[in-house]
Amino acid sequence: MEKLSIDQLNKTCSQVRRDILRMVHAVNSGHPGGSLGCTEFFVALYFNQMEHNTNFDMNGKNEDLFFLSNGHISPVWYSVLARSGYFSVEELATFRKIDSRLQGHPTTEENLPGIRIASGSLGQGLSAGIGAAQAKKINGDNKTVFVLMGDGEQQEGQVWEAAMYAAHHKVDNLIATIDLNRQQIDGLTVDVMDLQDLRKKYEAFGWEVVETKNGNDIEEVVSVIEKAKSLLGNGKPVMNLLHTEMGYGVDFMVGTHKWHGVAPNDEQLENALGQLEETLGDY
Amino acid sequence: MEKTLNTKFTYTEKKDTRSGFGDGLLEAGRKNPEVVGLCADLIGSLKMGAFQKEFPDRFFQVGIAEANMMGLAAGMTIGGKIPFTGTFANFSTGRVYDQIRQSIAYSGKNVKICASHAGVTLGEDGATHQILEDIGMMKMLPHMTVINPCDYNQTKAATMAIAEHDGPVYLRFGRPSWPIFTDSNQKFEIGKAWKMIDGKDVTIFATGHLVWEAVVAEAILAEEGISAEVINIHTIKPLDEEAILESVAKTGCCVSAEEHQLNGGLGDSIAQTLVRNNPVPMEFVGVDDSFGESGTPMDLMKKYGLKAENIVEKVKKALARK
Ligand SMILES: Cc1ncc(C[n+]2csc(CCOP(=O)(O)OP(=O)(O)O)c2C)c(N)n1
Ligand SMILES: [Mg+2]
Numbered sequence: 001m002e003k004l005s006i007d008q009l010n011k012t013c014s015q016v017r018r019d020i021l022r023m024v025h026a027v028n029s030g031h032p033g034g035s036l037g038c039t040e041f042f043v044a045l046y047f048n049q050m051e052h053n054t055n056f057d058m059n060g061k062n063e064d065l066f067f068l069s070n071g072h073i074s075p076v077w078y079s080v081l082a083r084s085g086y087f088s089v090e091e092l093a094t095f096r097k098i099d100s101r102l103q104g105h106p107t108t109e110e111n112l113p114g115i116r117i118a119s120g121s122l123g124q125g126l127s128a129g130i131g132a133a134q135a136k137k138i139n140g141d142n143k144t145v146f147v148l149m150g151d152g153e154q155q156e157g158q159v160w161e162a163a164m165y166a167a168h169h170k171v172d173n174l175i176a177t178i179d180l181n182r183q184q185i186d187g188l189t190v191d192v193m194d195l196q197d198l199r200k201k202y203e204a205f206g207w208e209v210v211e212t213k214n215g216n217d218i219e220e221v222v223s224v225i226e227k228a229k230s231l232l233g234n235g236k237p238v239m240n241l242l243h244t245e246m247g248y249g250v251d252f253m254v255g256t257h258k259w260h261g262v263a264p265n266d267e268q269l270e271n272a273l274g275q276l277e278e279t280l281g282d283y
Numbered sequence: 284m285e286k287t288l289n290t291k292f293t294y295t296e297k298k299d300t301r302s303g304f305g306d307g308l309l310e311a312g313r314k315n316p317e318v319v320g321l322c323a324d325l326i327g328s329l330k331m332g333a334f335q336k337e338f339p340d341r342f343f344q345v346g347i348a349e350a351n352m353m354g355l356a357a358g359m360t361i362g363g364k365i366p367f368t369g370t371f372a373n374f375s376t377g378r379v380y381d382q383i384r385q386s387i388a389y390s391g392k393n394v395k396i397c398a399s400h401a402g403v404t405l406g407e408d409g410a411t412h413q414i415l416e417d418i419g420m421m422k423m424l425p426h427m428t429v430i431n432p433c434d435y436n437q438t439k440a441a442t443m444a445i446a447e448h449d450g451p452v453y454l455r456f457g458r459p460s461w462p463i464f465t466d467s468n469q470k471f472e473i474g475k476a477w478k479m480i481d482g483k484d485v486t487i488f489a490t491g492h493l494v495w496e497a498v499v500a501e502a503i504l505a506e507e508g509i510s511a512e513v514i515n516i517h518t519i520k521p522l523d524e525e526a527i528l529e530s531v532a533k534t535g536c537c538v539s540a541e542e543h544q545l546n547g548g549l550g551d552s553i554a555q556t557l558v559r560n561n562p563v564p565m566e567f568v569g570v571d572d573s574f575g576e577s578g579t580p581m582d583l584m585k586k587y588g589l590k591a592e593n594i595v596e597k598v599k600k601a602l603a604r605k
Contacts, residue, residue, distance in 0.1 A: 027407055029406070029407040029408075030407070071411065096407040096409070096577045096578075097577065097578060098576065098577070098578030098579070098582040098583065098586060099576075099578075100576075100577060102577075103409040103410065103411075103576060103577045104407045104408040104409035104411075104412075104577040105408065105409050105411040105412070107409065107410060107411065109410065109574060109576075110576075118410075118411055119411070120408070120409070120411030120412060121373060121374065121378060121411055121412075122347055123347070152324060152346070152347050153347060155324075155346035155347040155348045156347055156348060157348060157350055157351065184324055184346075184347065185324050185325060185327070185328075186322075186324050186325070186326050186327070186344065192324055192344055192346050193324075193344065193345065193346025193347075193348070
């Protein structure tokens, strides 16, 4: 796949945000907040940073792989998969409807191209990503595995079992990322269950840690992923702490957990779409 | 179509059963200072906010850490607390099965595992969240009591009743707004089946949301001259074998109805009782060895064969085998 320029990436972000909002609005359910906040990250991965094959193959040999552990932000993933050619953009209109391949949370049961494991029950994706990274090593495949998790998700014990394992087994072909939006369902992570200093925690677990100060600035997102890649192959897994704003791109949604899992109504949708240019054509 | 039918129970209001849990928990908390609440980042979804507000010192936000929550709850019973844990049914059971098995059931701890969003009727979130195996997992555990009430009122009554019961309980309820057709002042007796409608040709044993479908099915059958008895099995374990055997002795065949896998559900338990004592023809309404999917609750009820019409069809099958 040809790498998009920064300008093209920004245009793609605008369209992906429109897709997210229209998808959740159409079924009055789904998770716009985290999806909007992670748009730059997904667009950077799929349109600039990952070497991947849109002619989907489950084993994904000799290509970079992506795993979404916080499966509730499926809208952004589906949009990016469709926009990069895994399936038609028209199919986005089936999101969360009966008989669709675009399930509320990503699944393999319906064979949607681009998805390699079900997620939605939080805390499980890092383990799967590490497993896939080790399979690559056994296969002599030097491509990279990417995993995205939520910050609230860090409260699950399995994440830390996986973190300990990845360092112990020197899984250094893995770049994990945490969407640090400081929000979860019941409120601020600091109020619900304080994560404290994630950089120190992952460093203490034996990881290399990089930080994306503004995860909604496409240039910075791209350059930090590049930096993370440069740290691979040194015996340590790499963690990218991605600071984002939940609901980014829509003024009334930004920075609050209120839009974690609530769809906009007709009026709110219109208002939101007015803030986002239609760059690639709505589905 | 439900409205034009002459159902023996009727409703004027719909509400989610999880609200029955939230309101019941608040009352249980007022009655008994030993009652404490724990929740894993789903206070709003579980309707535990009112309890949290009134009893902040007896409520614990544990974050997204269900395994820890089960262990904490088990520990709090040592010292006499009566913990009510709250999260979705999938994360209340499958995710934490060994924690429940060892620290709660085997250790005989007085924990009330309260589980919302059970079954396909949670709708659009899809199969990752729609657990259809929880009744089976929980009923297999020695010492565990398993309850699946049918509407808001019964869920509220059940929540208050389990606070007074000594021992681990799995209380299962759901997300969608559902007819309220039982009495607001009902007495909830754990383990005692409730014969809602008398009949003579066939018995419908239903649990949870499908009790309403059974009530509708009875009315459809009545119009066709078939007399169905409807029994509300709110407690799947311990099962009221006496009520089941008494009913089938009269009707001579039965159908079970549940929002759960056929494997391991209420129907399994009833079938075991019948085979041992009085093997009459029996048919099953439930999900047949499949995961759920995204969709509206009603679309899913239809696709997975959980509607009154499906009960009617199975009743006719059972009758034909008499
Ligand atoms: C094991 C498990 N427990 C609970 C949930 C319900 N749940 C879905 S999203 C969420 C909050 C996740 O917070 P975070 O990872 O920060 O994601 P964000 O809200 O920022 O998108 C919760 C508790 C779940 N999906 N899985
Ligand atoms: Mg978050």
